[in-house]
Amino acid sequence: MxxxxxxxxxxxxxxxxxxxxxxxxxxxxxxxxxxxxxxxxxxxxxxxxxxxxxxxxxxxxxxxxxxxxxxxxxxxxxxxxxxxxxxxxxxxNITYNLNGHGSRVNNHSVDNSTNTFNLNSDVLEHIKMLRSEISNLIEVEQQQDVFEIVDAIEQQFKSKKPSKAIVKTLVSALPHVGTIASIGSFLLTALGG
Structure with missing residues (x-):
């Protein structure tokens, strides 16, 4: 029993x-x-x-x-x-450890907080590597278009709620040469997808 x-x-x-x-x-x-x-x-x-x-x-x-x-x-x-x-x-008095953009807990209270977001240093480093790879591997005439895609990816990571679908679409629009694809895969993984 x-x-x-x-x-x-x-x-x-x-x-x-x-x-x-x-x-x-x-x-x-x-x-x-x-x-x-x-x-x-x-x-x-x-x-x-x-x-x-x-x-x-x-x-x-x-x-x-x-x-x-x-x-x-x-x-x-x-x-x-x-x-x-x-x-x-x-x-x-319990301490909550939260991860992710805008994570919060309200226990019977009104949230009057202001959130400041910092991009993960790994994400920033990979975006920087992506730009470097584009400069090295893509012809100069095409670089501007590809850099605009990278800028859009970075903006998604800077937003309060990055869209996995948008980042996935942007990453798939990148040229599939050198390590660009693997850097794109890392960025998708950073979003949990």
Whole structure:
């Protein structure tokens, strides 16, 4: 009989969130099987109850135990029950690490921030290499047209939300000579496509 009937989420101090974890939540302790998740002092546990309520606990002692012959590895966590004001304050103190242009998180707040975007140095270096390859491999009469394509690619990377479809179309319009194609492939990969 499995006593781990509670569904919990672990909110790490670095902003990671692990959901759908089976646990057994008791008055001052939470039991979680397994060793695939690192739980540390200060992390938060949120228990989702069938009535729609959410309880939040702060990890005081993770209490990790290695598995043995009869018992599997897992946590016997000593936690502190946080009231609603404490829970909201603890959640607000979590650091979120985000990647990508314009990434943001708003937790019950209005976003009045101003974002400044810096192109990835690898992307800038590859655009510079692309221009150099064009200068070396393409006839002077055709270079202006090809440089306009590169300018358009660079503008896409500078925009708040670069379009993969547009960059893909522009890259496919580049001449397929020398390393130009492989540089174009890198730029597509930088967009995740």
């Amino acid at each position: 499995d006593l781990h009937r509670d569904a919990v989420s672990i909110l790490k101090l670095n902003g990671e969130k692990h959901e759908g974890i089976k646990a057994s939540v008791q008055r001052n302790q939470t039991f979680i099987k397994g060793s695939d998740l690192l739980i540390e002092t200060g992390d938060l546990i949120q228990r989702y109850m069938s009535n729609g309520a959410i309880e939040t606990y702060e990890v005081i002692d993770p209490g990790f135990h290695e598995g043995g012959n009869l018992i599997s590895a897992g946590y016997q966590i000593v936690h502190k029950n946080l009231g609603l004001p404490e829970a909201e304050k603890a959640i607000q």
